[in-house]
Every structure is written in structure tokens, then in C-alpha cells.
Amino acid sequence: MISQLGGLNWLTAIGLVRDTPSMYLELSTANIFAVRLAITEIPDRTLFGSDAPYGDPYLSRLTVERVTTSAAVRAQVLGETLAELLNL
Known part of the structure; x- marks a missing residue:
């Protein structure tokens, strides 16, 4: 689980979760663009926060x-x- 969408490393976090089937991404404190990209890329492993x-x-x-x-x-x-x- 990566929390807070990886902070300043949100783009790297999205790629890491996309490429690692056992990982999930939590969305708290993220900007709207990062949230949109995360949900588009990995909707089944993105969690509200x-x-x-x-x-x-x-x-x-x-x-x-x-x-x-x-x-x-x-x-x-x-x-x-x-x-x-x-x-x-």
C-alpha cells in the first residue's frame, strides 16, 4: 500500500502500483490531476482516503x-x- 498517492512522487507511485499487481494506492492529500491519473491507470487498486x-x-x-x-x-x-x- 502506498499512502497519500506517494506525495511528491505520485507519478512514480502510480507506475509502481500499475506494474505490481499486489500493491494498492491510497489517494489522500493528492491534487486533482494525480487523482484522475491514478483512477484512470489503476481503478481496481485505488482507494479513497x-x-x-x-x-x-x-x-x-x-x-x-x-x-x-x-x-x-x-x-x-x-x-x-x-x-x-x-x-x-
């Missing part, structure tokens, strides 16, 4: 909603993938 209480969960969710056109991908990123990982 907000970095609360330092980040704003509402704005983080809006970012995911803004960059996803598919309701299925949006639902996957916002919780379905994590639910599968946790066997919920």
Missing part, C-alpha cells in the same frame, strides 16, 4: 466524484475495493 483530521473528507470525496465518469468505478474507489480487501 482523506487524511482526516488534517485533510477534508468532503473535498477528497468531491475530487474522486469529479474525476470519475463511471458510477461503477466511482463506487469501486470510494469503498468497494476496500470492502473486498477486508472481506466485508
Whole structure:
């Protein structure tokens, strides 16, 4: 798991997760362009995160909603993938 979309190394983090099937990427504290690219490249291994209480969960969710056109991908990123990982 790479948290906070890899920080300043977000482009490298996206490539690493894309090329490593057992890795996941968490989106907190990321800019909208990085979130869009991560979801486009690896929607099935991208997890919603907000970095609360330092980040704003509402704005983080809006970012995911803004960059996803598919309701299925949006639902996957916002919780379905994590639910599968946790066997919920």
C-alpha cells in the first residue's frame, strides 16, 4: 500500500502500483490531476482516503466524484475495493 498517492512522487507511485499487481494506492492529500491519473491507470487498486483530521473528507470525496465518469468505478474507489480487501 502506498499512502497519500506517494506525495511528491505520485507519478512514480502510480507506475509502481500499475506494474505490481499486489500493491494498492491510497489517494489522500493528492491534487486533482494525480487523482484522475491514478483512477484512470489503476481503478481496481485505488482507494479513497482523506487524511482526516488534517485533510477534508468532503473535498477528497468531491475530487474522486469529479474525476470519475463511471458510477461503477466511482463506487469501486470510494469503498468497494476496500470492502473486498477486508472481506466485508
